[in-house]
Amino acid sequence: MLRSTEQIEPKSSLLSKLLLTDPAKLQSLSKNDVEELTELAIEHGVAALLVQVLQQRQLKTPLLSSLADFQLHQDMRNQLIEQQYQQTLIQLTKAEINFVVLKGYALGYTVYNNPSLRTKSDVDIIINSDNKNEIVEAFETMGFRNPRGWSPTALLNQFSMRKTLSPGLNVDFDIHLRLSNELGIENILTFDELMDSADTSTLQNIPLVSKPHGLIHAIVHLLHHRNVGDTVKLIWLYDLVLLCQKMSQLEINEFRKNIDEKGLGTLSKFALDLANVYFEDESIQNVLNSLDGASSNPELLYLTTIDSRTQQLQRSLQQRKSLGEKWLFIKEMAFPPAQEIYQKYGKKPPYLLPFYYLRRLIGGVIKYLAN
Structure with a gap:
């Protein structure tokens, strides 16, 4: 089994090396190693990327066979769902509902060579919160329903809509009313900011988050999940790499301007340094160099730590100022x-x-x- 510090501590380090360097050592992997790496690649969302790397280098290894079987099923599933994603987004545009596509779906088109290489389980969009009822009605007209049965207002700044095509085959959308569910960063980028700078040329009638704003969102999204103890997926770090590679100098300057305005200097450096540990890349270093002297908001530095559940609960209650807000939060969480x-x-x-x-x-x- 892969147990050495070099190979599996942290557990995704070997996967990142396989994506970037000569993977000749794959020929000597044991059956257990192959099974473990397959599970890790799927968990970290890089199975499609790893299959592409191995195929391009014509390395017919047991790992490729294992991943290819999984990816064949995923590709067939994705072809069906991708049509539904685009049809749904186009219908929203036709209904004159303003939205911006975020995260994996947007990045698949703006920074990946092929959208299918960016693993995703749903499409994230952000809307003007005033249009919530309008967009719910639009989704319901297209056959979607809220899988949760209700929409929390104190716990989350988002809700989900799902259309089931067949048992186990769902088309899922996450609709965000704010950028994040973490109150400390929920308004780091407003809907109006995202809408004004959206990429409207890559996909016709479908506005995608711009690269500078996409990098900011990728950073705070990754750090929020890390802060609450979730697994930091390798695909999230790879997103940072590709965003740094694909941004023009003008976009890097825009990114730096936003970082200064919002006090995200330390958070950005922390996340990009983390990505550089796994994917040492000149583009990351170039963006890091552009952040020299960037301003930082000390109230956001908790996002560079990993908090216990007690600390998370205490912060959530502190962020909600009135007794009514605190009670609604507890009520939605417990009852x-x-x-x-x-x-x-x-x-x-x-x-x-x-x-x-x-x-x-x-x-x-x-x-x-x-x-």
């Missing part, structure tokens, strides 16, 4: 509407609801203590 209970445990007789609320609460406490 969501019955729709969510039914979604999780199945439709049950009403008299069993208290039992399932208690079960959910006890499970949450156990999970909290375990972490």
